[in-house]
Amino acid sequence: MKFDSRFLTNVVKFCPVAAVCLTLAVGARAQQPKPEELPQAPTPNPAVMQLAGGVTVERATPGAMPLSIDDAIERGMKRNLGMLLQVQNQRSVHGQVLTVKNNLLPSMTAKGSTSAQQINLAALGFKPGAVSIPGFDTSSFPSIVKVDVTQAQISLDQQLFNLPAYYMYRAAQKADDVASWTMLNQRGTVALNVGTQYLRAVADSSEIDNSRALLKADEVALNQAVASHDAGVGTNLDVLRARVQLQTQQQALINAENTLAKDKIALNRLIGLPAEQELTLTDTAPYAEFAALPLEDAMKLALERRKDLRSLESQMELADRTLKAVKYERLPSLAFNGYYGVLGETQGLYHGVFSAVGKVSFPIFQEGQLRGEREVATAQIIGLKQQITSLKVTIEQQIRSSMLDVESANEQVKVARSNVDLATQALQDTMDRFAAGVDDNLPVVQAQATLAAAQTRLVETLYQYNQSKLALARSTGVVETQYKTYLGR
Numbered sequence: 001m002k003f004d005s006r007f008l009t010n011v012v013k014f015c016p017v018a019a020v021c022l023t024l025a026v027g028a029r030a031q032q033p034k035p036e037e038l039p040q041a042p043t044p045n046p047a048v049m050q051l052a053g054g055v056t057v058e059r060a061t062p063g064a065m066p067l068s069i070d071d072a073i074e075r076g077m078k079r080n081l082g083m084l085l086q087v088q089n090q091r092s093v094h095g096q097v098l099t100v101k102n103n104l105l106p107s108m109t110a111k112g113s114t115s116a117q118q119i120n121l122a123a124l125g126f127k128p129g130a131v132s133i134p135g136f137d138t139s140s141f142p143s144i145v146k147v148d149v150t151q152a153q154i155s156l157d158q159q160l161f162n163l164p165a166y167y168m169y170r171a172a173q174k175a176d177d178v179a180s181w182t183m184l185n186q187r188g189t190v191a192l193n194v195g196t197q198y199l200r201a202v203a204d205s206s207e208i209d210n211s212r213a214l215l216k217a218d219e220v221a222l223n224q225a226v227a228s229h230d231a232g233v234g235t236n237l238d239v240l241r242a243r244v245q246l247q248t249q250q251q252a253l254i255n256a257e258n259t260l261a262k263d264k265i266a267l268n269r270l271i272g273l274p275a276e277q278e279l280t281l282t283d284t285a286p287y288a289e290f291a292a293l294p295l296e297d298a299m300k301l302a303l304e305r306r307k308d309l310r311s312l313e314s315q316m317e318l319a320d321r322t323l324k325a326v327k328y329e330r331l332p333s334l335a336f337n338g339y340y341g342v343l344g345e346t347q348g349l350y351h352g353v354f355s356a357v358g359k360v361s362f363p364i365f366q367e368g369q370l371r372g373e374r375e376v377a378t379a380q381i382i383g384l385k386q387q388i389t390s391l392k393v394t395i396e397q398q399i400r401s402s403m404l405d406v407e408s409a410n411e412q413v414k415v416a417r418s419n420v421d422l423a424t425q426a427l428q429d430t431m432d433r434f435a436a437g438v439d440d441n442l443p444v445v446q447a448q449a450t451l452a453a454a455q456t457r458l459v460e461t462l463y464q465y466n467q468s469k470l471a472l473a474r475s476t477g478v479v480e481t482q483y484k485t486y487l488g489r
Helices: 018-030 069-079 081-101 163-231 236-270 295-305 307-330 367-435 442-476 479-487
Strands: 048-050 056-058 065-067 107-120 144-161 279-281 333-345 350-361
Touching (some): 069 081, 069 163, 069 236, 069 479, 144 350, 163 236, 163 279, 163 307, 163 333, 163 442, 163 479, 236 279, 236 442, 295 307, 295 367, 295 442, 307 367, 367 442, 442 479
Parallel strands (some): 065 279
Antiparallel strands (some): 048 056, 107 144, 144 333, 333 350
């Protein structure tokens, strides 16, 4: 049911007398406080900016903002665009539920009206003396009649028996649950994306540290090559080779810094910060071996916690209630409506008026529409059953794949750490041989390249290990609440 809302318009009337207006203005000026007593305007918050429509946009703060992975995920939960849109979608669905609920509730409206009319009786054929009424002198009747009528009444509408409307309201309640599960599912997506992007930025920072350490080692090797050449025990080729290696490492450092800057911008985007906001990542890449759950326990946990599965199940219940509403459209519905009020001349007497109407509706010939709606509802139920079955299979596939990734990445981290230790020892030995004049700096350059590759591989495998644990937490539906446990923090 739709009802027209009537709003009262407040009319502001200005004083028409200039003298009175001047007096009020002088009095107001005399009552103004002294300059030192003027109220101070609230200090605007420089960290945010208000846009039209009540939209708040955060501004970049001076200096670098310290940010941990916990802070990043918490900010993403509150300010990620996807989360904000899901919150508004939930509000919209809740409003639609209230609209459907109104069909079952009693509706009462009050209205009043007044009118003034002038009726020309002569134009309607009623002329003085044209009609003879015993006991009345019709020649004295005026030809123009003025009628002022005022009325006020209260109306009431109520559905007494309407099963389709009831089950449509029950279906709308499930639509509200679907919106809630969808929002919770979006929280898991945000937690996974923000956590992964933060770990990516941490890996970039570790790569920069490794590049700087190798750059210092290249500078030492270049100084040794120059010193050997100046002493007459080294060749110019050693100096050129060391200088090329130094510049190559400088390029690697520049590339790593550029990658970190871009990944920080992407992280800012995910957590609702301006792109120009500088960040200081306070957490390092965690490493803790994760004791994976047995597959049966993981599947049981996923079937209970996966929000996308719960959303589909809620949609299934919604479709089932919609089908019931369609089936019950064949039943009669009973409704009541009426009003009570007063009606009379504006300056005269009023008399009460009322109306009470009971209505019974029977669908007689709507077979095509009813069958069509039933086919649509049945098809939706079958489709949702197929989606639920497919999603359960997909969940098992995701959990198995994530478990394999976690196990494989953990082994790769162990091997990568061993490779870094071996490459560091090999570089130290070759540098000692070069410093002692036993060999040229070619083995040093080769050992530095091997160490750089080993360090890069360690950073990448550590990132993959942590990311695969987050993916496993996402597959079981607990990433937004238990990511710390999976990361071992």
